Amino acid sequence: MTTFALVDCNNFYASCERVFDPSLEHRPLIVLSNNDGCVVARSNEAKALGIGMAQPVFELRDLIRNRGVVVRSSNYTLYDDMSRRVFSTVQSFFPELESYSIDEAFLDLDGIASGDLLESVATMRKAVLQYTGIPVSIGIGPTKTLAKVANHLAKQDRTGSGVTRLGTGADDESTLASVDVGDVWGIGPRWKQTLATHGIHTALDLRRADDRWIQTRLNVVGLRTVHELRGIPAFTLEQAPPPRQTIMRSRSFAKPIETWDELARALASFTSRAAEKLRDQHSTAGVLTVSMATDRYRTDQPRYANHATARLPAPVNDTPTLIRHALAAGQRIWKEGFHFKKAGVQLTAIESSQPEQLQLFDPLDPGTSNRVMHVMDHINRTMGTGTLRSAAMGTGEAWITRRQHHSPRYTTCWDELVEATANTNRGAS
DNA sequence: TCTGGGGTCCTAGGACCC
DNA sequence: TCTGGGGTCCTAGGACCC
Numbered sequence: 001m002t003t004f005a006l007v008d009c010n011n012f013y014a015s016c017e018r019v020f021d022p023s024l025e026h027r028p029l030i031v032l033s034n035n036d037g038c039v040v041a042r043s044n045e046a047k048a049l050g051i052g053m054a055q056p057v058f059e060l061r062d063l064i065r066n067r068g069v070v071v072r073s074s075n076y077t078l079y080d081d082m083s084r085r086v087f088s089t090v091q092s093f094f095p096e097l098e099s100y101s102i103d104e105a106f107l108d109l110d111g112i113a114s115g116d117l118l119e120s121v122a123t124m125r126k127a128v129l130q131y132t133g134i135p136v137s138i139g140i141g142p143t144k145t146l147a148k149v150a151n152h153l154a155k156q157d158r159t160g161s162g163v164t165r166l167g168t169g170a171d172d173e174s175t176l177a178s179v180d181v182g183d184v185w186g187i188g189p190r191w192k193q194t195l196a197t198h199g200i201h202t203a204l205d206l207r208r209a210d211d212r213w214i215q216t217r218l219n220v221v222g223l224r225t226v227h228e229l230r231g232i233p234a235f236t237l238e239q240a241p242p243p244r245q246t247i248m249r250s251r252s253f254a255k256p257i258e259t260w261d262e263l264a265r266a267l268a269s270f271t272s273r274a275a276e277k278l279r280d281q282h283s284t285a286g287v288l289t290v291s292m293a294t295d296r297y298r299t300d301q302p303r304y305a306n307h308a309t310a311r312l313p314a315p316v317n318d319t320p321t322l323i324r325h326a327l328a329a330g331q332r333i334w335k336e337g338f339h340f341k342k343a344g345v346q347l348t349a350i351e352s353s354q355p356e357q358l359q360l361f362d363p364l365d366p367g368t369s370n371r372v373m374h375v376m377d378h379i380n381r382t383m384g385t386g387t388l389r390s391a392a393m394g395t396g397e398a399w400i401t402r403r404q405h406h407s408p409r410y411t412t413c414w415d416e417l418v419e420a421t422a423n424t425n426r427g428a429s
Numbered sequence: 430t431c432t433g434g435g436g437t438c439c440t441a442g443g444a445c446c447c
Numbered sequence: 448t449c450t451g452g453g454g455t456c457c458t459a460g461g462a463c464c465c
Contacts, residue, residue, distance in 0.1 A: 033451035040447095040451075058449035074451090101447045188445050219457060221445075248453060297450060344452090 250344025286349030
């Protein structure tokens, strides 16, 4: 029988900020979403103040001022790099790893003697903290869902061990009875509501639910969760994630956009980033969708939201072709006289680019185009994002994202390394 | 006047995740 | 003044085919 572990970084973005700025320890700290819009990470002190996940930051103005809450814009360059460091440390102890999100990884602990298991996991946890500065919690169980539940309990663990195991003893039922059904992985707010009408309130209730009722009222996804709670695995470890089927780049604008020229530059920029992502995973896209919308929260201005889909004559992954289609599609739905607050580009009908697609009607020889993109990607990777860019993106970026509380890219940028001062006090008393 | 049934593909919408 | 962004999977229903 397989044993899974879930390693989850505690308050990940907040912890990353603290590693390089220890003055943030023991203080309420929040990290904001793009555009400094709402809260995406909170230190324990911030949670204790009642600051909610995804809470809009303008609602917190008084709290921030009166309670000394420290605010940071999100710094994904730093978080991505820290994530890589944490996982590679974990993997040096347990090679069978699935990186599930930026701050979580599942492990397969098969082959580790049950008696040594808690000890080796605790050793790994200590090493991660020592090597990266990031505290992690670890849940262990016979299925991914039970490992998730165990992880949830490990986070609340007051003993400080940070490791919890489920699925071994008679305590399981009373433990599961203490877990709210909404805290089970896969049960969101709507399903929690549905379950409540049937008297299902805890993880234990859900484990004991009737299969047929679950499949009818939820669906097979819900049924899988129930089986997993019983210790019957429905999910396996996915060490090599399949390529994405959808690639999307969208942003809210710091200032509303009112001209087509500006919106076109934004669309070109989104398309360019999506295309890079596409080439990263060696894919092509056959369908491109452009969307634009005015501010959905403003009732005092005319509202408009629309999207346009372009089916490409042949699947491609080169930036100029994709931009051309994006701008043509955007122009079809563009309307003068609105204040656009958000736009995006989505790539679908994604296929592998190997073997090479032949493009009968493409004016540009695919070989030439591929070489140009290859060079462009290489330069941008080694010399910095945006070093080489498509002319359609322009240089102004009037729509640029607001990031007023940004921390340095300590680990990936020579100009932003952390500075240490050694105070030797030579000659002093 | 009678008016089947099964299969596939696609899309939109809804649920979930971090 | 101020409300994120990027994904997955499943289901129902319509179009179309034989």
